[in-house]
Structure formats: C-alpha cells, structure tokens
Amino acid sequence: xxxxxxxxxxxxxxxxxxxxGTPRYLALRDVVARKFTTPIRWVHDRTxxxxxxxxxxxxxxxxxxxxREDFWALKDVSFEVKQGEVVGIIGRNGAGKSxxxxxxxxxxxxxxxxxxxxxxxxxxxxxxxGFHPELTGRENIFLNGAILGMTRAEIKKRFDEIVxxxxxxxxxxxxxxxxxxGMYVRxxxxxxxxxxxxxxxxxxxxxxxxAEFQKKCLGRMGEVARGGRTILFVSHDMRKVTSLCNxxxxxxxGRIEARGDMTTVAAAYLEERxxxxxxxxxxxxxxxxxxxxxxxxxxxxxxxxxxxxAFAVGDALTQRITLEVFRRVGTSMLAIVITSSDGIAVxxxxxxxxxxxxxxxxxxxxxxxxxPKLCLYPGTYSIDVWLGDANSARVDYITxxxxxxxxxxxxxxxxxxxxxxxxxxxxxxxxxxxxxVDR
Amino acid sequence: xxxxxxxxxxxxxxxxxxxxxxxxxxxFLAWRDILVRYKQTVVxxxxxxxxxxxxxxxxxxxxxxxxxxxxxxxxxxSLLVMAAQLPWQFFSSSLSGSSNxxxxxxxxxxxxxxxxxxxxxGSVITSFVxxxxxxxxxxxxxxRYQFAPDWRVLTLPLFVALAFAASFGAGxxxxxxxxxxxxxRYIIPFIVQLGLYVSPVGFSSSxxxxxxxxxxxxNPMVGVIDGFRWALLRGxxxxxxxxxxxxxxxxxxxxxxxxxxxxxxxxxxxxxx
Numbered sequence: 001x002x003x004x005x006x007x008x009x010x011x012x013x014x015x016x017x018x019x020x021g022t023p024r025y026l027a028l029r030d031v032v033a034r035k036f037t038t039p040i041r042w043v044h045d046r047t048x049x050x051x052x053x054x055x056x057x058x059x060x061x062x063x064x065x066x067x068r069e070d071f072w073a074l075k076d077v078s079f080e081v082k083q084g085e086v087v088g089i090i091g092r093n094g095a096g097k098s099x100x101x102x103x104x105x106x107x108x109x110x111x112x113x114x115x116x117x118x119x120x121x122x123x124x125x126x127x128x129x130g131f132h133p134e135l136t137g138r139e140n141i142f143l144n145g146a147i148l149g150m151t152r153a154e155i156k157k158r159f160d161e162i163v164x165x166x167x168x169x170x171x172x173x174x175x176x177x178x179x180x181x182g183m184y185v186r187x188x189x190x191x192x193x194x195x196x197x198x199x200x201x202x203x204x205x206x207x208x209x210x211a212e213f214q215k216k217c218l219g220r221m222g223e224v225a226r227g228g229r230t231i232l233f234v235s236h237d238m239r240k241v242t243s244l245c246n247x248x249x250x251x252x253x254g255r256i257e258a259r260g261d262m263t264t265v266a267a268a269y270l271e272e273r274x275x276x277x278x279x280x281x282x283x284x285x286x287x288x289x290x291x292x293x294x295x296x297x298x299x300x301x302x303x304x305x306x307x308x309x310a311f312a313v314g315d316a317l318t319q320r321i322t323l324e325v326f327r328r329v330g331t332s333m334l335a336i337v338i339t340s341s342d343g344i345a346v347x348x349x350x351x352x353x354x355x356x357x358x359x360x361x362x363x364x365x366x367x368x369x370x371x372p373k374l375c376l377y378p379g380t381y382s383i384d385v386w387l388g389d390a391n392s393a394r395v396d397y398i399t400x401x402x403x404x405x406x407x408x409x410x411x412x413x414x415x416x417x418x419x420x421x422x423x424x425x426x427x428x429x430x431x432x433x434x435x436x437v438d439r
Numbered sequence: 440x441x442x443x444x445x446x447x448x449x450x451x452x453x454x455x456x457x458x459x460x461x462x463x464x465x466x467f468l469a470w471r472d473i474l475v476r477y478k479q480t481v482v483x484x485x486x487x488x489x490x491x492x493x494x495x496x497x498x499x500x501x502x503x504x505x506x507x508x509x510x511x512x513x514x515x516x517s518l519l520v521m522a523a524q525l526p527w528q529f530f531s532s533s534l535s536g537s538s539n540x541x542x543x544x545x546x547x548x549x550x551x552x553x554x555x556x557x558x559x560x561g562s563v564i565t566s567f568v569x570x571x572x573x574x575x576x577x578x579x580x581x582x583r584y585q586f587a588p589d590w591r592v593l594t595l596p597l598f599v600a601l602a603f604a605a606s607f608g609a610g611x612x613x614x615x616x617x618x619x620x621x622x623x624r625y626i627i628p629f630i631v632q633l634g635l636y637v638s639p640v641g642f643s644s645s646x647x648x649x650x651x652x653x654x655x656x657x658n659p660m661v662g663v664i665d666g667f668r669w670a671l672l673r674g675x676x677x678x679x680x681x682x683x684x685x686x687x688x689x690x691x692x693x694x695x696x697x698x699x700x701x702x703x704x705x706x707x708x709x710x711x712x
Contacts (some may be wrong), residue, residue: 015710028620106445106552108709121443129550134475139532146467149552 004118005199005230006104007122011113013074013099061213064333073099075254077113086231088262090238090269095251097234101201104232107132119198122149133177137187140176144191152229158194164221166190194219200224203234218244238266238382238400239343246392267341270403278307290396293329294360298322298383299402309404311374313412313426317404318370321385323396329360336369340424341380343401347371375426377404377418442585455701456552465557468544469484469564487572490501491524497535498524502641511675512645515584521577522671523640523664526602529570530609530615530632530660535612536562538617538627548708555705556698559614563607577671589673598666605659611697639664643676653681659693662686 074096081087089097102108104115105123128436131140132149141162145155155162163169166187168179173327176184202221221244225231237436240335241248241262248265250258258268278301282288288295300307302318319336335359349369358365382403410420418426477484494502495517501510503516510516537559541548544558581588613630618625638660639647647655662683668676 027646028626029622034453102709103445107549109706110445110447112447115443117445119441123551130547132471132475134478135471141472143467143471146464147547147553151463187536223645 003083004080006079006118006232007116008077008079008250009114010073011074011077011100011103011115012111013096013108014111015071015073016069027199030434059071067131072254073109074103074113077254077256079249081230081232083230084225084228084424085247085294086225086233086245088241088248088265089232089251090236090241090248090266091251091257096254097251098203099254100251101203101232101234105201117199118232120149121199122195122197123201123203130234131176131184131188134175136175137166137179137248138161141191142189148192148195150195151195154196162190162194165193165216170398178255189217193217197229199230199232199233200396201234238270238341239339242266242341242343263342266343270341270380270382278302278309278404280400282398284403285401286397288396288398290387290394293327293395294323294325294332294387295396296321296387296398297364299383299385301402303405303437308422309402311404312409313374313376313378313404313406313414313418315374315411316370316372318368321367321369322364323367324364325360325362328362329389329395331390332358332395333361333386333390334358334367335386335388337386338376338382339382339384341382342374344424346376346381346424369409373429375405376418377424377426378406378408379420380405442620445483449610452508454554458556461553461557465555466560468557468561472561472565473568476568484572487569488576491521491528491573492576494528495520509646511645511672512549513675514672514675515586518580518584518586518672519643519668519676520641521580522668523638525570525573525577526598526663526667527638527640527660528573529566529602529637530567530606531634532665533563533606533610534592534631535567535627537607538613539624540616541618542624556611556701559610559701560607563603563610566606567603571594586672588671590672591674593670594665595670598663598670601659601666602663603687604694605663605686608692608694608697609659611701612693615697615701618655618708619704634658634660643668644679644682645677652679653685655687656682657689659686659689662690700711 016341041162072396077096077100091097091098101123103110104117105121130144132143135143141159142152146152163172166183166189168183169188171179171183176187179187181339187220187229218240220344221231225244226432231244233241235244248258248262249256250262250265258265280299283296298321300320301309301311302320303311303315318386321336322332334351336347336349337345338349339345349371378404382400384399386394386395388394408414492705498520499517502520503510510519538560540562540681541555548555549560613623613627617627638658644652644661656679663686665676665678665682666686669678
C-alpha cells in the first residue's frame with residue numbers, strides 16, 4: 001500500500017464568465033422577456049436586412065452567446081500528497097487555490113481530470129460555517145460538528161475538550177448572538193480543531209481572533225500534523241505558512257508554478273508578488289490598515305545610486321520611502337521590519353531609535369533609510385512598513401511592500417559560502433591566535 | 440480506509456449512499472430549523488395553532504354562512520374546513536420553506552459538501568412538526584363537537600404520506616427554480632395564495648361538476664384533501680377514487696421529476712448561489 005493520500009491528476013475546472021451587461025443572476029423575467037421579444041426582433045432584423053440599409057434599429061439585436069466566455073480557474077494541475085505531509089498552498093487571489101479546495105472538499109465538480117482521496121476529508125473553509133445566532137453554544141457545537149462531518153457520538157466524546165479549548169464554559173447555554181466576536185471565533189475554531197479527519201483542509205482561518213488565540217490555533221494545527229494527519233493549508237501569510245508547512249505549492253493563473261520545499265516556494269511567491277526591480281508603488285495597495293491620515297506611496301531600494309533588488313552580503317542598502325500626510329498627525333514614528341522568506345523577522349528599524357524625530361504635517365515626505373552593511377545570509381527578504389503616531393496607534397501599515405535578494409559575491413569577501421541552514425545574520429568577528437606551546 | 444474518487448460526473452454514482460451517510464446532518468439541520476422556528480417567534484407554538492384556527496373561523500363564516508355552500512350532513516362545517524387545513528397548511532408551508540431553503544443556507548452550500556437534497560427535505564420536516572401541532576388542534580375541535588372518527592382514521596397515515604410526497608415533490612421544483620431564477624421567489628407567495636382557493640379547502644370538492652372533476656384532480660392537493668376528509672370525518676365526505684388515483688400518479692410524477700430536476704441543477708448550485 002502506498003502512502004499517497006491525495007493524488008491529483010490533470011485537474012481542470014472551467015467556469016463560464018458572463019461579461020458586463022449580462023446580470024450575475026438569471027432572472028425569470030429576463031428569460032420570459034427575451035422569449036417574447038425574440039420573434040419581434042427577428043422580424044425587425046429581417047426587414048432591416050431586406051432594405052439593405054443599416055437603418056437605425058429601435059431594438060438592439062438578439063444577444064449572441066459570444067457574450068459568454070470560458071475561463072479555466074484550474075488547468076492541468078497534478079500533484080501528490082503523502083500521509084502526514086503539511087502542504088502550504090499559496091498564490092495571489094484568483095490563482096485557483098480556492099477552486100482546488102472546493103474540488104477537494106467536493107463542493108464543486110471538476111471539469112476534467114481526477115482526484116483520489118484516501119480517508120475522511122474535512123475542510124475548514126471558514127470557521128463558524130453553519131453557526132446559528134439563535135442557538136446556544138452547546139447547540140451550535142453539535143450542529144457545527146455535524147456540518148463538519150462528525151457523528152453525534154464523536155461530538156459527545158469530545159464535547160468537554162471543545163468547551164475547554166474555546167474557554168466558554170460559563171456561556172454554554174447562551175445563544176451565540178450574545179457572544180463577543182472573540183468568543184464566537186474561539187468556539188468555532190474549537191469545534192473545527194477537534195475534528196479527526198485523515199485529511200484536513202484549512203483556508204485562511206487563522207486570520208481571525210486575537211494573537212494569543214491564533215498562537216493556540218497554530219499550536220493545535222501543529223499537534224494535528226504531528227499526529228500523522230495530512231493538512232492542506234491555504235494562506236496569504238507567508239510566516240504562518242512557512243512555520244507550519246514542510247512542502248509548498250505555488251499557484252498562478254490556475255496552474256502550479258512552483259513546488260517543493262516550503263521556504264523555496266514562499267521565496268518564489270514573494271518574488272512574484274512584489275516587483276523585484278527595487279521599486280514598488282504602494283498607493284494602490286488595498287491590503288493596508290490604519291487611520292489613513294497619512295499613506296505610504298512608494299518604496300525604492302537603492303544600491304548606491306542605482307535602483308535594484310539584488311544585493312551582495314556586505315552591501316549598503318538604501319530604502320527610499322515616499323509618503324503623503326493628509327491630516328496633521330504630529331509626532332510620528334516610522335518602522336521598517338525585514339523578514340526572511342521563512343517568516344523570521346530579522347531586523348527592525350525605527351526612526352526614533354536612530355535620532356530622527358519627525359513631526360508629520362500635511363505634505364509629501366521622502367525618507368531615506370540606509371543599512372550601511374547588509375549582514376544577512378543569502379536569500380529572499382521582504383519588508384513591512386509601519387507608520388504610527390506618538391501613542392503607537394497605527395496610521396498606515398503594509399506588509400510585504402517589496403522584496404530583495406541577498407547573494408554572496410566575491411565582493412562580500414568571505415572565504416566560505418554562507419548557508420542559510422547554519423545562520424541568518426552574519427556576525428563579523430575578530431579572530432586572533434597565538435601558538436601557546438611550541439613542539 | 441475508504442478511498443474517494445472525484446472526477447467529472449462522478450458525484451451522481453454515490454449519491455444515494457452519501458445521502459444515507461449524511462443522515463445525521465439531515466437530522467441536525469431539521470432539528471436546527473425546528474429549534475430556531477419556535478425560539479424566534481414570540482408566540483412560538485401558539486402561532487402554529489393560531490394560524491390554522493383563525494383561517495378555519497374565517498373560512499367557515501365566508502363559505503358556510505355568507506356563500507351558503509352545501510356540505511355533507513352531520514359534519515360541522517368548521518371540521519370540514521379544518522380537515523382540509525391540515526394538509527393544506529403543511530403543503531403551503533413546506534412549499535415556501537423549501538423553496539427558500541437553499542438560498543437561506545447559501546453559506547453552507549458554498550462551503551461544505553453534503554447531498555443538497557437534505558436541505559429542502561429538512562424544511563419539509565420542519566413544516567411537518569407544525570402539521571402535528573395542527574393535528575392536535577383538530578383533535579381538540581373534534582372533542583368539542585363530540586365528533587368521533589371511525590375505522591377510516593386508520594387510513595390517515597397513507598394520506599399523510601401522500602401529502603408528504605406532494606409537498607416534497609413540489610418543494611424540490613420550486614427550490615431548484617429559485618436558485619436558477621432569482622426572481623422566482625416573488626411568484627411563490629402568489630402560487631400559495633392562489634392554491635388555497637383552487638384547492639377545496641373552504642368548500643367540498645363534490646360541488647365541482649362531474650365532467651370537470653378529473654381535470655380538477657390534476658391538482659394533487661384535491662386528492663389529498665378529499666382523503667383527509669374521508670379518513671377523519673367518518674366518510675361523510677365521500678371519496679372519489681379516480682381522483683385519488685390521479686392524485687397518486689401526479690404526486691409520484693412530480694416527486695420523481697422534482698428529484699431528477701434537483702439532481703440536475705444541484706451540480707451547479709455551489710457555483711451560482
């Protein structure tokens with residue numbers, strides 16, 4: 001018996017997309033109206049063509065099926081997942097990740113190809129699916145468990161564990177509509193976390209809840225993974241993906257673009273996601289948070305005076321950040337965090353730590369932040385930028401604004417190759433020796 | 440360990456086995472709907488009693504006192520109406536319930552797999568609970584009029600089953616149509632309202648001229664209502680057998696057709712909902 005639990009062969013899923021002008025939902029009145037006007041239009045079109053002239057018509061021509069178009073959300077996707085593997089699935093929005101999960105969890109049928117699954121598959125496409133606000137916590141545990149595929153006996157067996165995990169003992173018989181959002185999410189995740197399927201499919205669930213609970217969830221997923229279960233994990237958060245998964249699949253436009261070791265795949269994604277020419281326009285980034293009193297506009301990476309995304313170990317790296325202040329913020333702080341592709345925050349740079357106090361008045365500012373000697377091991381790194389006021393309240397914050405690569409070149413003046421397996425931050429050191437005993 | 444194969448057109452093959460496997464979910468969804476239904480309305484159970492009761496009162500006044508329609512001797516008119524109210528309420532509430540059930544559970548359908556047939560079936564069950572409550576009201580009314588049923592009441596389960604099949608079949612059609620055409624839900628209240636007058640709820644079907652009766656029996660509720668009256672009212676309201684046979688044929692036809700249509704549409708539910 002082979003230990004392949006998920007075997008996907010040439011999977012494809014085709015959607016019909018309707019173009020502008022055709023409604024998202026079919027309405028009976030439109031169908032009926034079309035049926036009735038078709039003969040009139042037909043006669044109308046005929047008379048028009050008989051006249052041989054393009055007289056201005058009083059009715060638009062019968063719409064042709066050409067207003068629909070086929071769109072492959074997934075195409076020629078093949079991969080295998082072995083028992084106990086934790087696979088991270090990454091890619092931009094619309095790359096086909098969610099379609100893949102929907103096919104694997106049987107919500108939608110593929111158009112071509114086949115999937116072979118061994119064992120029970122449970123998916124957590126969204127925590128709290130099927131929760132009903134009028135029902136109590138206790139009732140929702142049973143309902144949600146059943147929806148996620150647990151039998152009543154299983155739920156009963158794990159009931160206490162679920163309640164303890166969610167920390168809602170006191171509110172067990174309160175309708176969940178009175179729960180705080182934190183309690184709601186905790187309960188929802190608790191039910192899901194106690195599923196015992198052979199294959200668990202997780203999509204973006206960890207984006208919710210407070211930091212402490214998130215940690216607990218990650219821990220629980222790690223536990224599940226160590227228990228020999230197979231997990232497919234879809235997320236945009238490279239840190240979580242790289243810390244949880246050992247293998248990765250990178251999707252782009254419905255195909256698998258990269259596969260293999262999670263860290264390598266994550267690096268490929270970061271590179272794809274953010275332009276590597278050393279320039280990123282941030283004004284149109286939607287995935288930001290903060291009051292918006294000031295906004296980051298642009299970031300450039302410079303090596304000397306040249307814009308680039310490739311640096312050698314030991315190079316000087318300059319980040320030129322352009323930002324616009326719309327309303328007066330007053331004394332403000334700017335922070336830059338550099339993170340490795342496997343999700344470890346390496347450097348944290350603050351204007352206030354470097355004696356560069358700043359009072360944000362309306363206008364456009366250009367900051368230049370220079371790291372005189374880059375002491376990072378070769379690899380791909382990403383930059384997060386945070387802008388806050390004197391009380392550390394977030395004004396604008398964007399993660400992964402840009403990425404850069406560090407390579408080792410002869411200019412680095414290092415004898416030995418730096419291996420990421422042995423280190424992350426290059427620490428130069430002074431060495432001396434003397435011969436203590438002469439023989 | 441069970442092996443599952445997913446490929447185009449495959450879902451149909453394991454459908455009935457899956458339906459059995461997901462019976463617990465079916466039970467939980469029906470349980471949820473019932474629980475929520477009686478929690479949400481302040482009047483709760485009382486509503487299930489009040490609604491048919493008031494309709495019966497109004498219908499008795501309108502059809503018996505004002506329109507002076509004929510009715511079988513020895514049976515109070517309100518019992519005649521009530522016996523028809525039972526299956527009619529069940530039918531109409533399952534119709535509106537199941538037709539909206541898929542849209543109402545859209546978040547489930549787009550996130551979790553289960554045989555979708557569970558959803559409309561669950562709402563028929565919810566309506567059935569109301570039906571049982573109304574049945575209690577009927578018993579109270581029969582006691583009040585000191586009207587005891589005879590052996591024919593033993594055939595009632597057969598007609599209940601027929602009402603079930605009719606409700607389920609029609610519900611499936613409307614449910615699938617409702618997902619396909621989003622404005623269909625505006626038509627459903629109209630169908631239900633019209634059906635109340637087209638079906639012999641307020642009057643006895645015996646007043647329909649004989650030459651039209653077969654045509655009239657194409658409405659499955661005609662046979663069901665006649666059956667209920669016959670079984671509950673000591674056969675005072677006679678049963679017209681061709682009508683019952685037509686009813687059985689139409690009901691099984693709509694039920695099978697409904698399942699077929701629903702299954703056909705089901706594959707695309709998650710994509711369009």
